[in-house]
Amino acid sequence: MKKTKGMLDQMERRNDSNKxxxxxxxxxxxxxxxxxxxxxxxxxxxxMKIADIEKLIRAANKTEGEKPRMSEVYTxxxxxxxxxxxxxxIIKEKGLEGVDxxxxxxxxxxxxxxxxxxxxxxxxxWSNDQSPRTKKIHSDRDAYLETNPxxxxxxxxxxxNLSLYRQxxxxxxxxxxxxxxxxxxxxxxxxxxAFDWASKIYWATTxxxxxxxxxxxxxxxxxxxxxxxxxxxxxxxxxxAYIAKNKTNHDRQTNGY
Numbered sequence: 728m729k730k731t732k733g734m735l736d737q738m739e740r741r742n743d744s745n746k747x748x749x750x751x752x753x754x755x756x757x758x759x760x761x762x763x764x765x766x767x768x769x770x771x772x773x774x775m776k777i778a779d780i781e782k783l784i785r786a787a788n789k790t791e792g793e794k795p796r797m798s799e800v801y802t803x804x805x806x807x808x809x810x811x812x813x814x815x816x817i818i819k820e821k822g823l824e825g826v827d828x829x830x831x832x833x834x835x836x837x838x839x840x841x842x843x844x845x846x847x848x849x850x851x852x853w854s855n856d857q858s859p860r861t862k863k864i865h866s867d868r869d870a871y872l873e874t875n876p877x878x879x880x881x882x883x884x885x886x887x888n889l890s891l892y893r894q895x896x897x898x899x900x901x902x903x904x905x906x907x908x909x910x911x912x913x914x915x916x917x918x919x920x921a922f923d924w925a926s927k928i929y930w931a932t933t934x935x936x937x938x939x940x941x942x943x944x945x946x947x948x949x950x951x952x953x954x955x956x957x958x959x960x961x962x963x964x965x966x967x968a969y970i971a972k973n974k975t976n977h978d979r980q981t982n983g984y
Contacts (some may be wrong), residue, residue, distance in 0.1 A: 730799075760784060760805055784968070803889075807899045809973050810889040815977045816980060829894050836887035843880040844918045847958070859958070875968075879956060882968045884921075886976070888951055891928065891944055892962050895937075902945055907953040914957050921950045935967055 757780045758772045766787050772780055820826060844850060845861040866871040891897045911917050924947035931940035955965060 752952060803832055804899055807889045807892060810886060811893050813976055814893055816888055820980060827933055832887050832890050833925050836884060837925050839883040840921045841882055846877045850915045878968050882972050884951055885969060886892055888948060895940055896945060902948060904952055905949045907949050908956055917950055917954045938964050943963060
């Protein structure tokens with residue numbers, strides 16, 4: 728795409744706006760984390776600088792360094808807590824109390840895994856275009872917004888994966904990651920395994936085998952985190968994209984999605 732000076736100016740404004748949007752979602756997540764670990768705020772954290780909030784969290788965690796990385800602040804446990812809050816809100820606002828949502832969640836996760844594979848494109852041997860879709864330009868009024876479809880689809884998978892921990896009443900803190908990249912032939916096999924383990928979660932719950940469901944969910948999480956590694960995503964990228972999408976999902980509920 729040929730960029731004129733005017734378009735570049737629009738892109739610059741878009742970047743500033745997008746950065747502001749991310750900082751706002753980051754602030755909300757930091758406040759939640761601070762609350763969960765008992766940070767004592769000297770004043771309302773909504774009026775504090777992001778760096779000052781991070782400093783207080785770092786002190787509470789007794790970590791070192793001038794600025795914590797996103798992956799150090801946003802652990803899988805913290806992302807799970809954000810997902811749990813969203814799930815509880817959806818269940819309440821949609822009147823889904825007491826409804827078994829696991830079948831829907833398993834299917835939704837498999838759909839997202841398929842969409843992620845579609846954005847990756849590496850399995851399409853019939854196509855000359857097997858390049859991953861990592862950049863998409865959206866026109867938004869007088870600005871152009873750039874997104875990463877591959878990363879967006881990945882965090883959608885992660886949303887439903889974390890939701891399954893809540894539905895199976897499993898403590899995600901007990902999960903110990905095993906890198907499977909050395910055991911898989913590549914991403915195609917990894918995607919197939921993701922579908923397989925998701926299906927096993929469903930069948931284990933319908934046949935009332937909780938230990939099998941637990942094992943299958945842990946293995947599914949292993950596969951998804953291995954897929955992230957094979958796709959080249961960093962923990963920081965995943966955390967940032969997850970937080971941004973979590974905020975979008977809350978906004979959707981507010982707007983009657």
